[in-house]
Every structure is written in structure tokens, then in C-alpha cells.
Amino acid sequence: MDTPQGGSDPVESNPSSSPVFIVSNFWKDFKKASAEEKLRLFNSLLKGYQEEIDNLTQRAKFGENTFLNIYQKLYEAPDPYPGLASIT
Numbered sequence: 001m002d003t004p005q006g007g008s009d010p011v012e013s014n015p016s017s018s019p020v021f022i023v024s025n026f027w028k029d030f031k032k033a034s035a036e037e038k039l040r041l042f043n044s045l046l047k048g049y050q051e052e053i054d055n056l057t058q059r060a061k062f063g064e065n066t067f068l069n070i071y072q073k074l075y076e077a078p079d080p081y082p083g084l085a086s087i088t
Helices: 019-032 035-076 081-087
Strands: none
Touching: 019 035
């Protein structure tokens, strides 16, 4: 995920790069591999999972910060009730 600011999600633009597709293909190759190859493939899968967790953590932090910034601005905004009450 190169664009944590809410850009287009690469999973939506290319279904072959979706995590489900990648893991599905991984298990097909994993079943056919030798013992040494399975160890190498498993290590790469583990690294891929860790990268995905890091990306999700980064997105969550970005979302939390955005929410808190908006909440703070709304909290500091003046109460609109007196102005609206004077109009009616």
C-alpha cells in the first residue's frame, strides 16, 4: 500500500494481486514442492503476512489520526444553536 491517504486500493484495481488470490496460488505450489522448497516458500509466505499486517497497522493509524483531527475540529467549533435559534 503506497497511498495510505485514501488513494485507490491496488487490490481493487488488480484482482490477481489480492491476498486471497496470492494465498490460494501459494498453497497450490506449496503442495507440489519438496521439503527444502517448502521451507523457503513458507518463509516467503510468513514475510508476506508480516508485510500485510504492517500495511493494515499503518492504515489503522492513519484512520485513527484522521478521525481524531476531525473530532478535535468539531469539538472546538462554536455551538451553532444560538445562531440557528435567532433565525427562527
